[in-house]
Amino acid sequence: MNLRHAGTLFLLACSLATKAQTTDYLTEGADNGRTGQLQGETLFTKDNVAQTHLLWKFHTDTPTREMHNLFPPLIASQVQTAEGVKQIGIMAGISDDLWGIDLATGKQLWHRHFDSAYTPPPNARPAGTLCPGGQTAMPAMTKSSDGHYIVYAVGWDGRLLTIDPGTGKDIEAPQKWLPSNAKPYALNIKDGVVYSSVSQGCGGVAFTFFSYDIATKKSSLFVPTGGGLWGRRGVSVSPQDVGYMGTGDGEWNPEAGHFGNGIVGLHLNNGKELRLQDYFSPPNADYMFKRDLDINVTPVAFDSKGHHLLAGTSKECRVWLLDRDELGGDDHRTSLYSTPLICNVQSNYANEGVWGAMSTWNDASGQTWLTVPFYGPINPAFHAPIDNGTNSKTKERNKRGGLATFKVNERNGKWSLDPAWISEDIDNGETAIIANGIVFAYASGEDAAQARVDQAWNEPPPPPLPQIPTSMQSAVRIQHSRRAVLYAFDATTGKKLWDSGTQIQGWNHFTSISVANGRAYITTFQGDLYCFGVAK
Template sequence: MTIKLLALGPGYLLICLSWFCLANSLQARDWLTFGHDPQRSGWAVEEKILTAQNVSGMELKWKVQVKNEPKALTALTAPVVAAEVTTPQGIKTLVYVAGSSNLVSALDADNGNPVWSRNLETYAKASKESDWLCPQGINATPVIDKRTAIIYTIAMDGRLYGLDLGTGKNRFGPIQFVPPFSKNWSLNLVDGIIYTSLSQGCGGGQSGIYSMDVRDPFRPVIRNLLVSNGGGGGIWGRGGPVVGRNGRIYAATGDGPFDPSTGEYSNTILAASLGDLKLCDYYTPTNWRDIFRYDWDLGCSSPVWFAHKDYHLLAAGGKEGVAYLMDADSLGDKDHQTPLYITPRLANDEDTFEGKGIWGGLSAWRDLQDQTWVYVPILGPVSKHSPKFPKTNGPNPHGSLMAFKVALDITSKKPILEPAWISGELNVPEPVVIANGIVWALSNGEDVRQTKEGGVINFQNLTLLTAEQRKDNPNRAVLCAFDAQTGKMLYQSGSALDTWTHFGGLALANGRVYIADHNSQVYCFGLKGK
């Protein structure tokens, strides 16, 4: 074969080599951002290795301790993954995590061996001690720009770093992006602009969406869309800002005043134009006063953007335990209070503000029959008002995953959420990953109590638990795999993980699933013999 190629000349050889490289590149499988994509769908559309037929053969491939010191409840971010990275040791697939003690680490996906690690310098000093509301470390999951081979992360002092994928050396910045010791959330990257969101007023940072145009490293442009004049309206869904394929960016805001005439957009799902962050639409539930009064944050969960037939859709939910389906091009219709569909209450009959309802983020997938699915993580028991699910999979007193089909209402012909199945027990489920007809869910096992009193909120009589009290927890996280159409359990990791996780997430690439726990350990699960 080599002789024939040489006989045809160097040009033909170059073309063949180019096609070979392109084919290899197309086979590369990455997980570049939280939730897989800017829409936070959780759908690993490229995955072909793991199937419903072989997934029962999963095993723990490796476990690695990262030299990171947990701060309050935080430790490592959710992992991100890049294939075909050029390193001093050759071409590798690398798994990246950022740590609460201000570090970024890259691990070899084959064996977990460290490839590089960076401790990011900071000269700023926090004005108060860290706690679980304001941990004052790296909090946002990094994002990878595969085109430029850079991973971006926000250090604890609020500066944005762009590090070389293969070496960890500075390629961009650091440049001040958000206030030092603010609480920022998973980075998103679209068209050379980095996006994040802020919550809880940590470090004096105002709630909102923040962006930095990094296309010209010598002239970065920073913008923000502030959603509250005070400390309310925090955007603390796990995925940070969500970018649609319609030129808009979305976020769900937390408790606080609502008054558009004065720029107060708490208890709201809002949309802004990409790039300039100009507010262009919003949806506020009619019961926003109750959401504010009872601390039923919408901001605790990231929306998911997806397309269905002729619609661009956005699904969201919060602590109240209600899910909303919206037209992503007209969130609340003309009055900003009329979505396409609102579910009955799915959870939180207790009306509490802690550990019940919808947290983290929703996910979406389209199967081979062109049916669109939405997956909703539920904390706590199912509401007595919840719709009936055709398929159930056992008791679920501490949490579950609810699966809905997107259907058209018989009368209005508009999209609705139709119950399909509900899982068995998941003790505090994280946002899920969908790949090749399998739903991957992490039951994180954390202690969700926030106060000594619990129950319905009483602002005059609340005793916040300390991080130490919440960390005294014997539970461990468990990785589960379900049939995406029926909820049948296909795999469970048992006792493979040593401890619980807090506000984490999964990454899936090349037939392997990656998780980080509170002890700053990274785990890799894959098929036996592969």
């Protein structure tokens, strides 16, 4: 073999090795089931994650809306551009903005502001914390068999955009899909169909599931006439093409078509129309309704040892394990297993309970795990074999929040969620991504209180509110919010392997993180995208 051929083969081998070790993060929650398990990650390991450091920070002055600003980037690892192959992050902003960022350098490749066809009518409901307006749904991407990526995003006006991640240009003209100002949640794309749901009655729109068939451009909707469909990871979709979402506060009366405080499963019929597949409601749904403890978390669709499972939770702070093939049994109210309360023993509707997204993963031995982020003090009666949140000297336990992690087990036909570990105390436990045996999670640092204790006549007045164009609730919460912290935990023990400390100068609200290729990304209300990673 001559040197030229040897050199060519060497370069080809290096190229193939590079491609083999890169992975994409194309949708919120890593996959259609919203499990949060990132497959194929090799650059982060338990041995090197302690060396994680800040690689770069990207700042934008895009306008905020209420407490919202930036979403974490989607990650396309092999995008063909005019300058060659690049790893590109697609970051969305609440004010109808989208950026393409070179993730190797943290430099902007392109930016576009959507040409919205919507302006609020004069008599519209004013913006508030729950209805900020703008681009509220995290986009999603697809990757074709020949390696081409497409970005799908929904603007404030409800149009569905298809965008080239290499240039930021439209692939085709935007298509009308959702009502304007409807507050959709993270997009999910499976088998050529885009799914989302809307909530809070923003824009006068009912709480609704939506689908859009990309090939035929046919849309469909289903209204469960319960409460809002507001899990932040959007609709989860099972391998059997059933979409699941929890419903918010509302009446539970299936005979009358009311599915409040429940979980609803929908499928597309042959005519591409959404139809009810199955449903579940916890036995204490009326209690939850009266105390505003609604199901505010995206259900997780996952398989364990050949069984089709679904996990759901709510602000009440307990988890239901369900059989996707028979959701809730004959009465639609019987779970395979229900945990005790993890937190929120006072039934606080605002700043306690589960608010992020649960995640599941299978380890190398085939054991299935489930991690649950929570706000507020842990239930004193809840324990796990490994408790990283208890102070060895004072014996105080998690006060601000954390992660509670379970093993999903089946013994003699009986299922259980067996507590495995509790994380250290963190400031509002949030959504997790699991990569190569590491649980990446974060503390949002936001002020989650939605009500304040009245001051007595003789108490000093509170400090003045910041002069920003928001509702009073948002202004107060912005003033009292703190600092986000990114964490890496051992997925087996919950031991902290690394955290970002005080490096993140800001906090975030109702967003997430993304992880791929030895890097973890988090955004803030203050307009910053942070990239933490290990040396390659």
